[in-house]
Amino acid sequence: MTKREYSSKEIQALIAQRGLKVTQQRLVILQFMLTRETHPSAEEIHRELVNQYPSLSLGTVYKTLDSLTVSGLLHKVFCVDGIKRYDVNLQPHAHLYCNTTHQIIDFEDSELQKLVWGYLQEKKIQNFQIEGVQLQIQGTIQNPEKAVIIESGVTL
């Protein structure tokens, strides 16, 4: 499974569909998120984009991530390091968190998703309305220098 590409037109549509104004900043930030398999923080996003878009301010990155999240295009990601990170919300997936590099990497595995969802649907926790499940697999990347395709299609 490879990440599909999104055209500028498609990204514009995603934003417009949610009733948000299609600004340069939103386009650029959402595009950036769509091309990433890891989940950069606001500061990382700003650092990487500010060269190409020098007027982009860090405050705008925070505000943009927030409005894209409220509108449902992004999800916040749980993370032990206490930094807020975001995730393009296309299909459900788990995350690999590297204790060494502090990267978060998508782990798409529909079987695992079904397993957990199925179990929880069955179980019906009393007094609690389930809205989502976040699964994070903590561990260590073995060879950070080598890019290897792992089973689920994630590139490490």
Added chain:
Amino acid sequence: MTKREYSSKEIQALIAQRGLKVTQQRLVILQFMLTRETHPSAEEIHRELVNQYPSLSLGTVYKTLDSLTVSGLLHKVFCVDGIKRYDVNLQPHAHLYCNTTHQIIDFEDSELQKLVWGYLQEKKIQNFQIEGVQLQIQGTIQNPEKAVIIESGVTL
């Protein structure tokens, strides 16, 4: 399954076993963590304990949580709200996160744990050494005012 009680003696032993000095502050903080089913932040812990122990400083709470974590008595908890929270590390369990009250509640369910662990053991992710799994179930508590025992033994 009900939370078991820990005597002061037992808590002292837990701390001493890890080669840490048994101070009043560590005793009090660890005891507090052991009696809680939710996972308070450092500030919440301080706020709740400072009445009874007025000399306890917030900095010490942070340092204590850190040393207990390094020694393996606590685990950091993933959380969307960006605040660092800690968890007494006794048996593996999932967490319920309430989007409304922002509480984190233990969800002990050995069957679910086995399900996920078993699957991942089987799968063997290439190039990644698994050290732990964190499962967080996001949703909303239905009746925060009513305390109800749910199936896994957690009191909501």
Added chain:
DNA sequence: ATCGATGCAAAGACTTTGCAGCCAG
């Protein structure tokens, strides 16, 4: 033209650090 979005800077929230003095072993 209008109203929401941006950029900037200041404030805020949370956490870490440095160091003098204290206390458990």
Added chain:
DNA sequence: CTGGCTGCAAAGTCTTTGCATCGAT
């Protein structure tokens, strides 16, 4: 005694907020 621990305060990091200006519709 002695080294690790605490309390305090200052500094640091990450995030939010307020407001004048700008720009998408």
